[in-house]
Every structure is written in C-alpha cells, then in structure tokens.
Amino acid sequence: MNERDSENIAALFVNAGHSLSDTEASADVIVLNTCSVREAAEQKALGKAGHLCARKGADGFPIVGITGCMAQNLGAEILRRVPEVDFILGTRKSADIVSHVEAVAKRRAEGQRAAKVKRRSKRYPVDTSHADIDISDDEFSHNAVKHHLDISGRVCAYVSIMQGCAMNCSYCIVPQVRGPERSRPIEDIVDEVKLLAERGVKEVTLLGQVVNAYGRGSIPYENGVSPFVRLLRRINDVEGISRIRFVSPHPSYFRQDLINAYGELEKLCEYVHLPLQSGSDRILKAMNRPYRADKFMRIADSLRAVKPNMSISTDIIVGYPGETDEDFEMTKSLFERAGFDMAYIFKYSPRPGTKSAQLADDVAEEVKESRNQALLELLAKQSQAYNDRFVGKTVEVLVEDAAKRGEALKGFTREHRKVVLTGGKVGFCNVHIERATVTTLEGRAV
Ligand code: SF4
CATH class of the missing domain: 3.30.750.210 (Transcription Regulator spoIIAA)
Structure with a gap:
C-alpha cells in the first residue's frame, strides 16, 4: 500500500511539472513515506530523516518531508526527534503534497530558513513554527490515490x-x-x-x-x-x-x-493471501478477529474445490499475550491443514496505542522464537512441496524485469510463484520449469 501511495505522490509531482531525481543526493525535495505497523519501522524512518536533514545546505535544501502512517501517528512529535523536517502530512493529506512543498520552497527562496531548533524534551512544547503540518481527515482522500507514473x-x-x-x-x-x-x-x-x-x-x-x-x-x-x-x-x-x-x-x-x-x-x-493470525479460537477472539479456525479452513477447502492448484499464503502472529502451547499447536495444525506455501510469521510485540499493548506481554522471547522457527520449518517443507509440482511442466509466466543474478529474467506464475528464467522477454512467456527451491522456480522460456 505504501508502494502504491509513494507512486501516487511521485506522479502528483510529475503532473505538476516537476521531475523525478535519479539519486537522493541530487534531489531538491525528499519525501519519506513511512510505515507505522511496527515500532522498528518508525525508528528507522526517524533515523533516515535525521541523516537527510543533516545534509541540508545553507539555503535549507533539500526540503525533507514525512508522509504516511508514522506522520499520522506521531504528527508534530516528529519534530522533537528531527527538528528540521519541513513538512509532515498524514495518510489522508498526501494529495495536497505539491502545494505544501511549493509553499516551503517559496519561503526558502525568500531566505526563510528552518529555524535552528534544538531537540526538545517532553517537558517543553514542541516548536512547529517552521514546519507545515497537516494530519487532519479528508473524507475524499481515498479518491485521490489514482495517479500512476x-x-x-x-x-x-x-x-x-x-x-x-x-x-x-x-x-x-x-x-x-x-x-x-x-x-x-x-x-x-x-x-x-x-x-x-x-x-x-x-x-x-x-x-x-x-x-x-x-x-x-x-x-x-x-x-x-x-x-x-x-x-x-x-x-x-x-x-x-x-x-x-x-x-x-x-x-x-x-x-x-x-x-x-x-x-x-x-x-x-489462483492465489490468495488470507491472513489467519492464529489457529486458536480463543486467541482469535482475544485478537478481536471475528471468525473461527474452522471457518478459515472451510474457505481454504472451498477455494481448492474450485481451483485445485490454489496457492494460499497467510500472516501469523506467534506469542500473542496468553498464547499457550495448546493454542500454538492449533495454529501449527491449521498451518499444515491449510497447506500454506507462503507466510509472513511475526513474533508478537506490543504496539503502543493498541488495545493489546495494555496486556502483559507474557510469552517468553525464547518461546516466541521457538514457535516462530517451528512454523518457518513447516513453511519451508510445504513451500518446497508446492513448488516441486511445477517441475517438468510448462507454465505461463508474466516476466516483470531482470533478476538480480546475471542476465536471467524474473516473473511470476498465476499462482504467484517466483520464476527465474533463461531466454524470454518482459511480458508473457511460456516457461519450462526445470528446478524448484523453497522460494523460486527455475526454467527456460520455450
Ligand atoms: S483487518 Fe485488523 S490487522 Fe488488518 S488492517 Fe484492519 S485492524 Fe489491522
């Protein structure tokens, strides 16, 4: 979603007559479109913003702005950590970004530099006088994410x-x-x-x-x-x-x-990413996920009844507060029965501001780690078995761009399996699959 929002922001600049810079070093404006889903992502974005602001010249350029979920979540508090950020726009305000940047650029051209504000501790109000900040709602913002490069x-x-x-x-x-x-x-x-x-x-x-x-x-x-x-x-x-x-x-x-x-x-x-989160009804209820494990299995079975080669991936959280060995065994068993061939497995960590952050984070780190490893091992087995089905077959691959190693191209099957191929070109190719690893199919265009 952030990738899409970032492209929309870039297209808004291009549509307004600006051009995209090839490198960070040559940019007049740098926008960090941020994620808030884990605290580590916020810390990383704040660190990056700090580095960028440290590179500002005497004229105040590059202009540095922060958009996305962290901007919405922290708002002006970002300026405590990185005082020289020029603008902060919330998730429903990115459609206005060009006018904000142009206003900042005009002030810089008139010689107004971002004040040399020092970092402020929480005892003092944060100084926002030099920055444009808008994290308000906009009931039509969902209609604005429609521009493409x-x-x-x-x-x-x-x-x-x-x-x-x-x-x-x-x-x-x-x-x-x-x-x-x-x-x-x-x-x-x-x-x-x-x-x-x-x-x-x-x-x-x-x-x-x-x-x-x-x-x-x-x-x-x-x-x-x-x-x-x-x-x-x-x-x-x-x-x-x-x-x-x-x-x-x-x-x-x-x-x-x-x-x-x-x-x-x-x-x-024939691919769906369907987040399960837990195979235990008790934990699903605690997570406020309003379905039961058997409903999830019914969906998976029905999908495979319609499309037998359906690939199903998922998201799982291990170590949610109160998760017992028994709860985890239910997750593991459902993971196996649903035959996930791809999964994002997260060790639970409390996110400030959420309901579960008020609960005791009571599953020991080593228990979370061992549950995480157990699912990763299962995933590797299931993914390899799923990929092995393709070996010796010729499949339709949509080739997107060059793969990292050598001259090979990469693309995806309809089931979203990554294929590295020799021969072929960007667009649709028929590919004879010769080998399969846990993550990749390898073959040649025919
Ligand atoms: S469905 Fe649940 S996990 Fe997904 S974005 Fe909404 S609140 Fe978050």
Whole structure:
C-alpha cells in the first residue's frame, strides 16, 4: 500500500511539472513515506530523516518531508526527534503534497530558513513554527490515490480501491493511522484500470486493508453479489488486462460469491493471501478477529474445490499475550491443514496505542522464537512441496524485469510463484520449469 501511495505522490509531482531525481543526493525535495505497523519501522524512518536533514545546505535544501502512517501517528512529535523536517502530512493529506512543498520552497527562496531548533524534551512544547503540518481527515482522500507514473515496459500495477480499516484487531495500529473505511466508486476504478491497460499493464493488484469488504456501507449488493465481486467482474472485462490479484482479504468477508468468482472469472489468479493470525479460537477472539479456525479452513477447502492448484499464503502472529502451547499447536495444525506455501510469521510485540499493548506481554522471547522457527520449518517443507509440482511442466509466466543474478529474467506464475528464467522477454512467456527451491522456480522460456 505504501508502494502504491509513494507512486501516487511521485506522479502528483510529475503532473505538476516537476521531475523525478535519479539519486537522493541530487534531489531538491525528499519525501519519506513511512510505515507505522511496527515500532522498528518508525525508528528507522526517524533515523533516515535525521541523516537527510543533516545534509541540508545553507539555503535549507533539500526540503525533507514525512508522509504516511508514522506522520499520522506521531504528527508534530516528529519534530522533537528531527527538528528540521519541513513538512509532515498524514495518510489522508498526501494529495495536497505539491502545494505544501511549493509553499516551503517559496519561503526558502525568500531566505526563510528552518529555524535552528534544538531537540526538545517532553517537558517543553514542541516548536512547529517552521514546519507545515497537516494530519487532519479528508473524507475524499481515498479518491485521490489514482495517479500512476507512465513507466515504459511496466506490466504490473497496484490499484488502491479503498482506504482505512474498521476492524480494530487488538494488536494493530492501522485503524488509528489510516482512518475509517472508505471505498472509491466502481466506475473510477475501472477507468483507472483501462488507462493502465492502454499503457501496457497486464496484471493489476487491487489494494485495501480489508479489500473484500470493499463498498461496505456505501455501495449496495446486487442480486446477492457483493460490491467487491461486482468490481472484479468489471475488471475481468477490461481488454488488455490478463491477470487480477487482490490483497489483503479478511476471512470474515470471504463469502460464497467471492469463492464462486474463482470459477467464473478467468483473469482472477489462483492465489490468495488470507491472513489467519492464529489457529486458536480463543486467541482469535482475544485478537478481536471475528471468525473461527474452522471457518478459515472451510474457505481454504472451498477455494481448492474450485481451483485445485490454489496457492494460499497467510500472516501469523506467534506469542500473542496468553498464547499457550495448546493454542500454538492449533495454529501449527491449521498451518499444515491449510497447506500454506507462503507466510509472513511475526513474533508478537506490543504496539503502543493498541488495545493489546495494555496486556502483559507474557510469552517468553525464547518461546516466541521457538514457535516462530517451528512454523518457518513447516513453511519451508510445504513451500518446497508446492513448488516441486511445477517441475517438468510448462507454465505461463508474466516476466516483470531482470533478476538480480546475471542476465536471467524474473516473473511470476498465476499462482504467484517466483520464476527465474533463461531466454524470454518482459511480458508473457511460456516457461519450462526445470528446478524448484523453497522460494523460486527455475526454467527456460520455450
Ligand atoms: S483487518 Fe485488523 S490487522 Fe488488518 S488492517 Fe484492519 S485492524 Fe489491522
């Protein structure tokens, strides 16, 4: 999502007549679009902002601004750590970024330099006189993330279809920093996808915090079909687009019409990232995740009934407050039964400002680590087994760009398996798979 928002910000500058700099050192303006989901991400962004501000010349350039979730979460408090930051814009304010930067640039051209403010301890109010700060709400901001850079040869693109989240999982800060759930109109999204198709894009990934709740409260169901599935059908009809993905759905909104869509829409890829978080109903309840483990399994089974080669990846948190060995065994067992072939496994750490941060973080670090390792080992086994199925077969690969090593290209199958290939070119290729590792398929274009 941040990658998409960053591209939108870059496109806003280009549309306003500015140009993108090849290097940080030659930039007049540097925007750090930040993440807040873990505290480490915030610390890293603050450190980076400090380095950038230390490089400012006597004229006050480069202008350094902070956008995204950390900007929303910390607001003016950022200036305590990095006083020379020029602007701070919240998650619903990035559409105004160009005018903020131009205002700062004008002040710098007139000789107004950011005050030499010292870091201030929490005993004193923070000095905001030199910085533009706006972290207020904007009820139409979700409609503003629609600009793309015109990148030649690009075959994949993200499309933001909604903003915010209303789920309030106990460990998550997203609802606070991304605001209420708001969905873009179907027609606007379809127009954006058509434009991308005209520019040569073949695959679109629809983005939303709870992407399958798209339209909730603002766009009606039609004949029992959810707004999200209606949107998928419309995109399936866009000429030039060959693949559709989406991320991240929530198990609670994964209903029959969406499962059926996998059988009906030929462009919908056989891959879903479906966050489980825990296989224990007790822990799911504590996390405020309103589904049960057996419902999750029913979704996975139904998807595989429609598409037997369905790849399912997930997110898991181990060591949530109160997680017992028994709870973890349930997670492990479901992890195996669901046959995840990719997973992001996190060791729980409390995030200030969330509900679970008030609970005792009572699972010992070494227990979290051993649970993490146990799932990683299982994942490696399952992922290898899934990848081995491709060996000896010829599959459709959408080649995106050159792989890191040598001249080989890389791309993805419909099931989102990474393929490194010899021969071929950017775009669709048929690839004969010769080898499989845990993470990668290797083959040659035929
Ligand atoms: S669904 Fe839960 S985990 Fe996902 S963004 Fe919303 S609150 Fe966070």
